[in-house]
Amino acid sequence: MEVTRFRMPLKQTLRRSVIPPLAFLRRSPVAARALYKQQLPPPPLPHPPPPRFMSRTLDSMSYLNFDDHPRFDADEPMLFEFDSEFSSYPSYISPGYDSAGDFMDDIKPVIPPSPAYELSSSPSYSSDGLYNPEHIYRGSPLRLENLYLNNWSANDTDESSLPSPSSPIPIPSGPQSPSFVAFSDGSPFGPQSFSPQSFSPAAFAAALPLPGSHSPSSSFDDHYAVPNQQIDSVSPHETQTPAWAAQLWESTGSRHLRTSSSPRSIARHSPLSDSHRARRNSLSSGQQLFPSTSAPSVAPMGQNTVRSYSTRRAESFGASDDRDATVRRKKRIPGPEESEGPDKAHESPPQKSMLRPPKLAPSAWQLYFTDWIQRQQASSTRKLNVAQAAKEAGQEYASLSEDEKEPYKRRSQAAKDIRERELNAYMRTLTPEDIKRENAFRSAQRKAGKSRKSNIKDPNAPKKPLSAYFMFLQRIRANPELVREIFGDETETTKQSVLAAAKWRSMTDDERKPFLAQAEQEKMEYETARRLYEDGTVGYASSINFSILPGSPAFPVIKLESESESEGFATDDGPYHHVRSHS
DNA sequence: CTGCTGATTGTTCCT
DNA sequence: AGGAACAATCAGCAG
Numbered sequence: 014m015e016v017t018r019f020r021m022p023l024k025q026t027l028r029r030s031v032i033p034p035l036a037f038l039r040r041s042p043v044a045a046r047a048l049y050k051q052q053l054p055p056p057p058l059p060h061p062p063p064p065r066f067m068s069r070t071l072d073s074m075s076y077l078n079f080d081d082h083p084r085f086d087a088d089e090p091m092l093f094e095f096d097s098e099f100s101s102y103p104s105y106i107s108p109g110y111d112s113a114g115d116f117m118d119d120i121k122p123v124i125p126p127s128p129a130y131e132l133s134s135s136p137s138y139s140s141d142g143l144y145n146p147e148h149i150y151r152g153s154p155l156r157l158e159n160l161y162l163n164n165w166s167a168n169d170t171d172e173s174s175l176p177s178p179s180s181p182i183p184i185p186s187g188p189q190s191p192s193f194v195a196f197s198d199g200s201p202f203g204p205q206s207f208s209p210q211s212f213s214p215a216a217f218a219a220a221l222p223l224p225g226s227h228s229p230s231s232s233f234d235d236h237y238a239v240p241n242q243q244i245d246s247v248s249p250h251e252t253q254t255p256a257w258a259a260q261l262w263e264s265t266g267s268r269h270l271r272t273s274s275s276p277r278s279i280a281r282h283s284p285l286s287d288s289h290r291a292r293r294n295s296l297s298s299g300q301q302l303f304p305s306t307s308a309p310s311v312a313p314m315g316q317n318t319v320r321s322y323s324t325r326r327a328e329s330f331g332a333s334d335d336r337d338a339t340v341r342r343k344k345r346i347p348g349p350e351e352s353e354g355p356d357k358a359h360e361s362p363p364q365k366s367m368l369r370p371p372k373l374a375p376s377a378w379q380l381y382f383t384d385w386i387q388r389q390q391a392s393s394t395r396k397l398n399v400a401q402a403a404k405e406a407g408q409e410y411a412s413l414s415e416d417e418k419e420p421y422k423r424r425s426q427a428a429k430d431i432r433e434r435e436l437n438a439y440m441r442t443l444t445p446e447d448i449k450r451e452n453a454f455r456s457a458q459r460k461a462g463k464s465r466k467s468n469i470k471d472p473n474a475p476k477k478p479l480s481a482y483f484m485f486l487q488r489i490r491a492n493p494e495l496v497r498e499i500f501g502d503e504t505e506t507t508k509q510s511v512l513a514a515a516k517w518r519s520m521t522d523d524e525r526k527p528f529l530a531q532a533e534q535e536k537m538e539y540e541t542a543r544r545l546y547e548d549g550t551v552g553y554a555s556s557i558n559f560s561i562l563p564g565s566p567a568f569p570v571i572k573l574e575s576e577s578e579s580e581g582f583a584t585d586d587g588p589y590h591h592v593r594s595h596s
Numbered sequence: 597c598t599g600c601t602g603a604t605t606g607t608t609c610c611t
Numbered sequence: 612a613g614g615a616a617c618a619a620t621c622a623g624c625a626g
Contacts, residue, residue, distance in 0.1 A: 372623090507615095
């Protein structure tokens with residue numbers, strides 16, 4: 014098997030242990046969410062931001078450039094090793110597997126957990142097959158996320174001075190700190206730029222809260238979101254999402270996420286600067302945006318933090334400050350067309366897919382089968398080929414009761430949960446060029462009849478808004494009474510569509526009006542978001558809904574029930590009275 | 597190679 | 612393409 018071994022120099026390791034400044038997170042909301050959602054340690058939050066930190070942070074993005082750094086030295090001592098492939102299941106499904114894992118998509122430091130999370134001798138799966146994170150880290154809550162958290166906690170500290178999870182973990186600082194070695198040459202971002210900071214998972218959660226509502230369709234955010242409850246308990250003083258955070262975490266499902274409770278102080282800024290650059294600059298100068306002393310302050314971004322996609326393209330395979338790109342590069346086996354840069358993306362389609370998404374999580378059956386084979390090997394010397402084994406094990410598996418299958422199902426589900434997150438995170442690391450290349454490959458495969466895989470969509474791109482008719486559909490589905498009225502007893506979705514379409518056609522223009530207006534409104538928002546995204550730099554998630562800005566005409570729109578579970582939908586007052594506060 | 601199952605596609609509607 | 616959710620089919624995994 015071809016194994017490409019990636020090695021991470023110590024310098025990079027150390028660099029990695031530096032907490033990304035919030036400015037970077039704001040500049041790169043996608044990366045920020047990925048970081049946050051993996052529960053990485055929080056960025057330093059100066060209170061108030063030291064001026065020097067603020068000014069220097071702007072130029073210091075290269076500190077996140079873990080790879081392909083000009084200063085990269087292949088002879089540096091290595092702490093990490095990564096394989097581009099792994100021959101077995103990753104840590105979360107394989108008993109006894111190193112919990113640090115070698116999963117490319119989610120770089121985890123291979124460093125023993127801190128004493129606070131004493132490594133148990135038990136594997137991640139107990140003998141009954143149950144997945145049990147507590148078997149890995151004693152004293153940590155039974156949450157898969159804590160695996161990441163704990164690993165990072167361990168990594169971000171010196172092995173010799175490991176703090177407890179509840180106590181803040183000191184960030185090394187000062188010129189003598191090895192963490193800053195990387196900055197000592199060339200980088201304008203000196204060690205002194207950081208004042209001693211501390212963080213804890215709780216502080217991080219408090220620092221970077223998510224908006225209060227979730228889109229039912231936004232699986233990514235559903236899976237990554239830290240429950241508000243948790244955040245609140247951590248930071249009782251912050252009952253509201255700070256403006257910067259609201260902007261930061263505005264999800265791709267923002268259409269659904271916008272709620273009346275979402276802070277919108279960002280709206281104070283003029284929408285008239287049609288260039289995102291101007292907009293961002295106006296944002297960065299807006300210190301008054303973060304007046305709260307309890308709210309985390311943010312180093313403003315400077316002019317030079319804005320780069321267009323074309324710029325990024327140019328840097329795509331060169332020096333880059335894009336952490337996502339870093340991860341991505343590690344996953345890919347470099348192809349010939351990559352060495353020449355992305356200019357060739359439009360040329361002949363790649364011979365093979367460059368994507369290295371996380372592998373599927375094993376099903377309950379696969380886990381059982383793996384165990385079965387192991388048991389066979391342990392208890393019997395007879396040789397079975399896989400076909401025979403599958404046949405025998407398949408019969409046994411079929412005869413298992415639900416209770417007996419349950420442990421396997423739980424293991425499988427745990428693996429699936431993690432895998433889904435990793436996949437989502439992975440997909441978000443893809444650049445438009447990556448996607449173009451992959452789609453060119455897929456198109457060629459389809460043409461050749463070798464695959465029927467459809468093209469992938471850019472998960473970072475703004476989603477097309479729903480048409481008026483689809484909003485009508487949504488509305489019906491959200492309301493049991495309307496469901497009964499229009500769908501009757503029909504449960505088949507395809508037939509429901511027919512019924513809904515008939516109803517739609519029978520409606521008068523007046524009855525359709527609110528849906529059409531809403532669709533028009535969202536279309537405009539989409540166009541704005543799309544332009545910003547295509548211009549580059551702006552992750553869709555951070556796009557601003559200009560329609561909420563003061564002076565915008567109030568736009569009566571339909572409040573879909575899916576957007577607010579707390580608000581019951583009263584059929585008697587009709588849809589037209591529901592006005593979204595943000596619109 | 598076998599058995600199983602997760603992932604993907606197609607289905608329906610309209611714009 | 613965008614929503615829902617189910618059926619059908621593809622694809623991948625175990626050694």
